[in-house]
Amino acid sequence: MLRKNTRATNMSIWNKLSQEEIQQRVFDALAENINYVDENILGVPASYLDEKVFPHESPLLRDAPFLSSLIQNPNHIGCHTLGKSESFFAGTQQIERELIEICAAEILHGEKGQFDGYVASGGTEANLQAIWIYRNYFQRKHQASREEICILCSEDSHYSMDKAANVLSIDIFKVEVEEDSREISSASIRVAIESAKAQGKKHFIVIANMMTTMFGSVDKVDLYVEELKKQACHYKIHVDGAFGGFFYPFTKGQSKLNFSNPEINSVTLDAHKMAQAPYGTGIFLIRKGWIHYANTQEASYVEGEDFTLIGSRSGANAIAVWMILMKHGPFGWREKIFILQKRTEWMCDELKKLDIQYYNHSRSNIITIQARHVAPKIAQTFGLVPDNHDRPQWYKIVIMEHVTIERLLPLVMALS
Numbered sequence: 001m002l003r004k005n006t007r008a009t010n011m012s013i014w015n016k017l018s019q020e021e022i023q024q025r026v027f028d029a030l031a032e033n034i035n036y037v038d039e040n041i042l043g044v045p046a047s048y049l050d051e052k053v054f055p056h057e058s059p060l061l062r063d064a065p066f067l068s069s070l071i072q073n074p075n076h077i078g079c080h081t082l083g084k085s086e087s088f089f090a091g092t093q094q095i096e097r098e099l100i101e102i103c104a105a106e107i108l109h110g111e112k113g114q115f116d117g118y119v120a121s122g123g124t125e126a127n128l129q130a131i132w133i134y135r136n137y138f139q140r141k142h143q144a145s146r147e148e149i150c151i152l153c154s155e156d157s158h159y160s161m162d163k164a165a166n167v168l169s170i171d172i173f174k175v176e177v178e179e180d181s182r183e184i185s186s187a188s189i190r191v192a193i194e195s196a197k198a199q200g201k202k203h204f205i206v207i208a209n210m211m212t213t214m215f216g217s218v219d220k221v222d223l224y225v226e227e228l229k230k231q232a233c234h235y236k237i238h239v240d241g242a243f244g245g246f247f248y249p250f251t252k253g254q255s256k257l258n259f260s261n262p263e264i265n266s267v268t269l270d271a272h273k274m275a276q277a278p279y280g281t282g283i284f285l286i287r288k289g290w291i292h293y294a295n296t297q298e299a300s301y302v303e304g305e306d307f308t309l310i311g312s313r314s315g316a317n318a319i320a321v322w323m324i325l326m327k328h329g330p331f332g333w334r335e336k337i338f339i340l341q342k343r344t345e346w347m348c349d350e351l352k353k354l355d356i357q358y359y360n361h362s363r364s365n366i367i368t369i370q371a372r373h374v375a376p377k378i379a380q381t382f383g384l385v386p387d388n389h390d391r392p393q394w395y396k397i398v399i400m401e402h403v404t405i406e407r408l409l410p411l412v413m414a415l416s
């Protein structure tokens with residue numbers, strides 16, 4: 001039980017592992033789950049993947065912990081940071097717990113053991129989970145009516161905020177950003193709060209962006225806090241780091257968008273964006289003492305009940321993200337991000353030389369070019385994504401792993 005001891009000390013748990021160590025750890029965890037082949041497991045609506053379609057004896061699986069996880073198909077239903085969970089999948093749930101701890105404590109500077117969380121279907125679900133929790137909190141703890149609760153976020157926020165407003169039946173107020181800097185300001189926050197208050201809103205679910213989808217812009221969360229305090233608002237702050245969560249914390253400079261800031265109560269990260277994990281790897285993190293506002297006690301057939309929005313979900317997803325982080329280690333991850341930043345800088349310099357107007361946050365790998373510089377043919381050839389497919393005003397380049405300088409050069413040529 002060496003692992004338990006390590007968790008209890010001050011040592012970091014995010015340490016680079018060799019391929020052999022990673023493989024051993026995952027196979028050991030799978031062996032601690034129930035085994036439908038060797039044991040008599042008669043009461044769960046679950047089994048391994050259909051072996052007629054997915055052969056279990058394939059030699060491909062021997063050195064492939066992720067594929068083996070898919071074949072065994074553990075169900076990580078529920079939340080595993082709370083103590084009690086489905087005992088059938090205890091082995092791989094431990095890997096998910098470790099992943100949550102790495103994200104909350106080591107990437108986002110929270111205190112060890114002080115966070116709950118789970119691997120959600122994506123950023124959309126993780127954002128919905130946060131907003132759901134705070135809506136229920138305001139209703140239950142402060143006797144708020146739905147009409148008195150609202151979402152407050154910038155106009156550059158992801159559309160999952162509008163989805164959440166619709167699903168949870170609460171209003172949403174958007175803070176204007178300045179056209180060129182994409183920044184919110186005290187004045188624009190004040191205008192949004194005043195208009196919300198005029199419509200009877202008393203409780204604010206605030207979303208601060210750690211890199212927006214279209215611009216990679218980052219909200220100055222202090223501006224929200226100052227303005228909300230000045231106007232004596234009741235609020236909770238969630239950070240949407242679906243795009244930036246595995247990028248921004250690894251760039252040089254201070255950040256207020258992590259758990260060292262007591263104002264930040266929860267965070268969304270998406271491993272299927274910058275971490276190149278399989279789809280289905282949104283990560284939801286929240287301080288201890290909050291996730292119970294999303295508990296569904298009626299989930300009585302689930303051991304430990306269900307504190308998540310999703311229900312059944314694949315344990316292989318958590319394993320994939322854990323494997324990616326352990327393979328690189330914290331320093332390898334920093335280097336990976338550093339290279340993407342350098343390529344971004346290179347592209348920005350080229351655009352400057354061509355006198356092309358663009359937006360780029362100095363700590364981001366998104367470059368958003370004003371549409372007047374981009375002929376529709378160029379956008380199509382290079383797969384540039386517009387802000388709006390009907391009336392594009394901006395096109396973005398996202399410097400991902402495969403977006404190398406060799407790949408960027410032809411675009412520079414086309415734009416010149």
Ligand SMILES: *Cc1c(COP(=O)(O)O)cnc(C)c1O
Pocket residue numbers: 121122123124125127158160211212213240241242243244270273282
């Ligand atoms: C992509 C994205 C989301 C939504 O994530 P999905 O995984 O597609 O559900 C939310 N917020 C931001 C900032 C994003 O970039």
